[in-house]
Amino acid sequence: MSQTPLLKISNLHVRLEDDPAVEILRGIDLTIMPGEVHSIMGPNGSGKSTLAQVLAGKDDYEITEGSIEFNGEDLDDLGPDERANAGIFLAFQYPVEIPGVSAMQFLKAAVNAKRVFEGKDELNAGALLKHFRAKADQIYVPFEMLKRNVNEGFSGGEKKRFEIFQMAVLDSVLGILDESDSGLDIDALKIVSEGVNSMRDGHRAFLLITHYQRLLDYIVPDQVHVLVKGRIVKSGGKELAMELEENGYAPFGVNEPATV
Amino acid sequence: MTMQSTVEIEAMPEQPQWARELRESARARFDKIGYPSTADERWRFTNVDAITRIEWAADGPTSDDINLDPFQIPDLDAALAVFIDGQLRADLSDLSGLGEGVVCEPLIEALSRTGVADRLGAQSATLTDGFTALNDASFGSGLYIEVQEGFAAHRPIHVLSLATSGDTPIAAHPRNLIVAGKNARVQVIEHYNAVSDEIVNLNNAVTEVFADEDAFVEHYLLERESERGYNISTLFIRQGARSVVHSHTVLLGGAIVRNNVVPTLAGEKAHCLINGLYVAHNEQHLDNQMRVRHAAPNCESRQYYKGIMNDKSRGVFTGRIIVDKAGQGTDAIQTNRNMLLSDDARVNARPQLEIYADDVKCTHGATTGRVDDEAVFYFRSRGLSEEVARAMLIYAFAAEGFDRMQLAPVRRLLAAEMIAKLPRAEGLSIEV
Incomplete structure (x- = not known):
């Protein structure tokens, strides 16, 4: 009996809501099975981040053709919050700073929103703290970070680590990492990668969106896809990332390297 | 009358x-x-x-x-x-x-x-x-x-x-x-x-x-x-x-x-904090007029006023800093930030400086905006409903004003009252 894909994107065409003449994704097909790690690599402007945002339900985009199924269900009618509660997590390329809301407050609200969505009782403060502490240890996040305001004054590395921590706290099953490696030094990259690897359990899947091959040294993908001008032009195993490291995106008509 | x-x-x-x-x-x-x-x-x-x-x-x-x-x-x-x-x-x-x-x-x-x-x-x-x-x-x-x-x-x-x-x-x-x-x-x-x-x-x-x-x-x-x-x-x-x-x-x-x-x-060296929040809905009209006079050397004044306007309400902020000749070494800051929650809400902000001393540091600024859509999306992408996301962000906008109050019970009461006044904020629980 065949397994249901965790994510199945079929012939996805997307354009900008505000500027319908601009088609950003032009027929994407992608299937991710539970437990798999896929990477989408592409040069600037290829549509990588758009794909991430469309998956998370951002309404700046219009899907003109094709479909996205998550666990066999069409995502079309679900808002970003429902997708999150169903298990999709987008780690932002640029996490938003929110002065005035502590990370703790924010995560308590998020965890309990998901529990309500699942028909469970809300967790009390004690249970939430225990949960946060366990995840902080797992993702190498200092617990003190939770007392600060959401992303406010966080360094680039802290922001990315806090994103991964949120995914662990929310226990999401699909993590979409939108250029989580950008702007990180090697040490920060390692910490983020270890956090991701600690969540790989044969069920949880990841979609790593990146310009650079470097991240894939630390989080080894099952499949690599090259996205150029809104289309996946080549798919392969992790060796494809090596090819890109060597030749950049030149073979795909874009003169950009894939190394930092 | x-x-x-x-x-x-x-x-x-x-x-x-x-x-x-x-x-x-x-x-x-x-x-x-x-x-x-x-x-x-x-x-x-x-x-x-x-x-x-x-x-x-x-x-x-x-x-x-x-x-x-x-x-x-x-x-x-x-x-x-x-x-x-x-x-x-x-x-x-x-x-x-x-x-x-x-x-x-x-x-x-x-x-x-x-x-x-x-x-x-x-x-x-x-x-x-x-x-x-x-x-x-x-x-x-x-x-x-x-x-x-x-x-x-x-x-x-x-x-x-x-x-x-x-x-x-x-x-x-x-x-x-x-x-x-x-x-x-x-x-x-x-x-x-x-x-x-x-x-x-x-x-x-x-x-x-x-x-x-x-x-x-x-x-x-x-x-x-x-x-x-x-x-x-x-x-x-x-x-x-x-x-x-x-x-x-x-x-x-x-x-x-x-x-x-x-x-x-x-x-000399007096310090004045002027902290304010006005939250209006329906057809309320809330007008704030600050007139801060620096009449001695080396004093500091800090004005932080924020407005949240919904429905057809109107907010007014006029902030004037006057620095007398005697006010050398004045350090004055004035900010007025407003958040509009509806198309019909309005705010008039007028920051004003009147300076007669030459060695002064005065900054002022006024902004008017809406709830940041990027931040709403960020919160929603973590599973919070749009209503709760907006309410949290509006609260967050006001929060620093509450933080400046020394009496925690007053702070808590006002924060709760403000939240209660926000549209569709029932799902929001905030610890102040």
């Missing part, structure tokens, strides 16, 4: 001569200038015709059966002075527990105390404003609070003015005089509220604060009256050297509210 709303001068035989003169000259001033019109630059955005059209009474039938519980500040251990429709109710008040060196009594009984003649009206009479003149001419109710040199009031003083008269619109002219001697400390909460949403009343309040050298005064103005009520509140502050005064204003109620804060930094 008719002059019925002023206290009859002849009806107060025991008052000292100076008080009589103060009232008489104020009445002459009022007769000359009258109520402000929108032709007056300082009142350009606030039309008070709705106030002056009403036949106000000075008093009316009040109920003895008043439950104060809903108007207390939970968990706040404070002395309490209760004014019902402008009249002090000693039976409902408790001014005990303030400690040695503290005087807290009805102003009208304190007129012969040392220093009162010199201070009462010393600041208010300098402002050419009809409402202030009317208060000067009418003062009767209100408190005299004095903390003598080196003493600290053991509890904050909660001055609760409650409007209860449903049938007769009552105008009151609360008048407080707060004197903090050298190195003295006091916290005062001026709180305006009404027993129902239907009450039409006017509070035309004036408070004068004198903070001597090294004194600390924290003053709160909480405006929670009915949305059919009117409030004109003016806070004058005169600061001596190294004194620290914090003024917090939170406007939630009222149909038309005008909040004037007029500090003069008159002694």
Whole structure:
């Protein structure tokens, strides 16, 4: 009996809501099975981040053709919050700073929103703290970070680590990492990668969106896809990332390297 | 408004001569200038015709059966002075527990105390404003609070003015005089509220604060009256050297509210914090006028005012920093930020600088925006509903203003009230 894909994107065409003449994704097909790690690599402007945002339900985009199924269900009618509660997590390329809301407050609200969505009782403060502490240890996040305001004054590395921590706290099953490696030094990259690897359990899947091959040294993908001008032009195993490291995106008509 | 709303001068035989003169000259001033019109630059955005059209009474039938519980500040251990429709109710008040060196009594009984003649009206009479003149001419109710040199009031003083008269619109002219001697400390909460949403009343309040050298005064103005009520509140502050005064204003109620804060930094190295939040919905009109004068060297002033406007409401912020020639080394910051929650809400923000000294650091700025869509998406992508996301972000916008308040119970109450006023915020739980 065949397994249901965790994510199945079929012939996805997307354009900008505000500027319908601009088609950003032009027929994407992608299937991710539970437990798999896929990477989408592409040069600037290829549509990588758009794909991430469309998956998370951002309404700046219009899907003109094709479909996205998550666990066999069409995502079309679900808002970003429902997708999150169903298990999709987008780690932002640029996490938003929110002065005035502590990370703790924010995560308590998020965890309990998901529990309500699942028909469970809300967790009390004690249970939430225990949960946060366990995840902080797992993702190498200092617990003190939770007392600060959401992303406010966080360094680039802290922001990315806090994103991964949120995914662990929310226990999401699909993590979409939108250029989580950008702007990180090697040490920060390692910490983020270890956090991701600690969540790989044969069920949880990841979609790593990146310009650079470097991240894939630390989080080894099952499949690599090259996205150029809104289309996946080549798919392969992790060796494809090596090819890109060597030749950049030149073979795909874009003169950009894939190394930092 | 008719002059019925002023206290009859002849009806107060025991008052000292100076008080009589103060009232008489104020009445002459009022007769000359009258109520402000929108032709007056300082009142350009606030039309008070709705106030002056009403036949106000000075008093009316009040109920003895008043439950104060809903108007207390939970968990706040404070002395309490209760004014019902402008009249002090000693039976409902408790001014005990303030400690040695503290005087807290009805102003009208304190007129012969040392220093009162010199201070009462010393600041208010300098402002050419009809409402202030009317208060000067009418003062009767209100408190005299004095903390003598080196003493600290053991509890904050909660001055609760409650409007209860449903049938007769009552105008009151609360008048407080707060004197903090050298190195003295006091916290005062001026709180305006009404027993129902239907009450039409006017509070035309004036408070004068004198903070001597090294004194600390924290003053709160909480405006929670009915949305059919009117409030004109003016806070004058005169600061001596190294004194620290914090003024917090939170406007939630009222149909038309005008909040004037007029500090003069008159002694070297004085510090003044002017912190405010106005949250309006429906057709509320909330106007804030700051006039900060640096009259001595090396003083600091910090103005942080934020507005949240929904529906067809309107906010006004005018902030003027005046630096006298004597104000060398002034360090003044003024910010006004507004968040509009609807297409019909409006705000007028006017930051103004008037500088006569050459060695000064003054920054000012005003912004008006909406809830950040990127932040809403971020919160929604973590599973929070759009309503909760928006409410959290609006709360977050206001939060830093609450953080500046030293009295946690006041902070908690106001934050909860503000949240309750936000659209569809039922799902929001915030710990303050």
